[in-house]
Amino acid sequence: MDLAAFERNLKRIQAALPAHMRYVAVVKADAYGHGMPQIVRRLMQSGVDCFAVANVSEAADIRHMGAGWPILVLSPLLPQEDYFLIQHDLTATVSTLDECERLNSLALAHSTIIKVHLKIDTGMGRLGVWHDSATELLAKISTYPALKLEGVYTHFSSADSDPSFTQIQRKRFLDVIATTTALPPELLIHADNSAGIDTLSSPSPFNAVRIGLLQFGIPPYPESALGRVAVEPVFSFHTRIGLIKELPAHTDISYARTHRLSRDSRIAILTAGYGDGVPLKLSNQGSVLIRGQRCAILGRVTMDQTIVDVTDCPEAKIGDHVVLIGKNAPNEITATEFSHTAQTIPWETLCSVTKRVTRVYVGSREV
Template identity: 80%
Template sequence: MNTGTTSTRRCWAEIDLAAFERNLKRIQAALPARMRYLAVVKADAYGHGMPPIVRRLMQSGVDCFAVANVAEAADIRHMGAGWPILVLSPLLPEEDHLLLEYDLTATVSTYEECLRLNALGQSHATSIKVHLKIDTGMGRLGIWHRDAPTLLAQIHALPALQLEGVYTHFSSADSDPEFTQTQRERFLAALKADAPIPENLLIHADNSAGIDTLSDDSPFNAVRIGLLQFGVPPYPDSALGRVVVEPVFSFHTRIGLIKALPRGTDISYARTHKLTRDSRIALLTAGYGDGITRELSNRGQVLIHGQRCPILGRVTMDQTIVDVTDCPQAQIGDAVVLIGKDGSQEITTTEFSEKAHTIPWETLCSVTKRVTRVYVGSREL
């Protein structure tokens, strides 16, 4: 964990663990007692750094972790035994043995995968835990919903497989409620064809972007929480999107150089910006090699001394140019906010993403490894 001064850092991200812990409390308080909390921590906990985030999730008492691959799952297992860990992506055959080595739960989509894992379990005289993924319209992972009842029956007949969950994934929870409802109905129809549903089976379709399963008569008993726990409400109109959360992630760099340039000067590669006045420009010590995407060229803004300053010209790999003509107090060494608050001004992860023509998920995952994560805040559980 990095806790030192930022005075010698060129670019860093601050992770507010106290805010993260408050978010966890609020989300858990909003969930009915029967609803399990599946904490999604793939891609290095969405760029926040897996070890500190996972430790706090463990301390908060979440029910299960979800990751993209067995390497991420192994990292969590090294932090604690006994926690259920669901691998969301398909396993390569050479990775199958790691399910036993690290006590993991696999996602299956095909009968061939089930046969392969059943043979592994039989060869070790043990059971392999699996969740069945049902494709209800995403067209990605999962057995097609019309074929799901057959595969469910086949799983039940394989002695070395232990079915622990069934789930699906909505393709357009943010933009197409009608199709989302169609997907939900397809999923429920596939489940009902396998009646009766085992009482201890985890059934999850929703994440924090599109949750709509909190009613008491719903068969759903788990929800995958990803972006929301980090203080970025994916879609405020969703049930959990109305939970008040705080930003956990902020992104910072510094001014490395200030210079005066005359009106008419072209700025950066390809001369995509020409100064319309005599200007004072600042060179920031970060670029797309750190996570300031080139899409922010001539579009993005940063905060310096609580003022918004525009990005000029193309963002380059290691530097970004901004206009500080209207911020005369700016000087070499000053901290610059790329995402976060400075005085009364704030650039949210959502705003940063919209200006970059992307989504918050990609923004957080795109802040590179050379950006030091600095963890602030004490335990408040």
């Protein structure tokens, strides 16, 4: 992980945001596989406005790193988790009247206030109160003495592929905001994330944006407003050659014999497989970089090893550094290319690199 690149990304993103726009740093799933402690510390130093996580366990990890930071829990809480909101000073996402009543009762019982963001379902079909009922629930929240409404937000389902439907979702959300009276002036209003920002160049009530993948140097959709920010990859994925051997033409390779050598070949066995985060879909499809040269993956990726063709890379030897994602001059395999070849998305790629893969941080500074 290149922490210096990460810090440069943060500065560029912050410079691109209007002065009134709050930066909500999404760091769920161990900061998208980058390592939450290292990433969160840099975000704190850079002065982001809020953190967003998936659950109370992730939120507690951040709270142990620093008091006072607003932390939004994006997923619904189980009733037995509610007290963590009070214990760690967290902000809950609510979607239903039942959740509001439950949290209000808990807060009253402990003589405190619980902060909430209301999520509005404008077409994602996941969390959130359906937009036709959102105005009513917003009004109801204001009557609960132990709840403090700190934000209202939605989530776009197809920001990358369906701009027309995204505009429908945006209008549904804005209609709710427009028809709701007496919203707190400090309320965070957010709909966009790295994938589909369209609120930076025109007047709107939006005053916050959720930044996830972009801060790690991967523009989700380059056509979005922040997609044009020049960010640098933070994440790279490496392994080594554990064995090299010669095999004759017509030899079958790996499980199920899905590849047969067309020539006498020199193959390298890499010390990483799907147990480390090399997707099975890269079998017979992907490539790696060895000594700056692309080498094809042969046969099925296995749990602990991957087989590649180094016949045309005669300099390759045992112990050589191998790049799965990253630069190896003069070539590069980006996370986006890797994901496309594996028929997945960069979010899954980053989150799928397992814990047995050692995280190495470069460009760090004392904290």
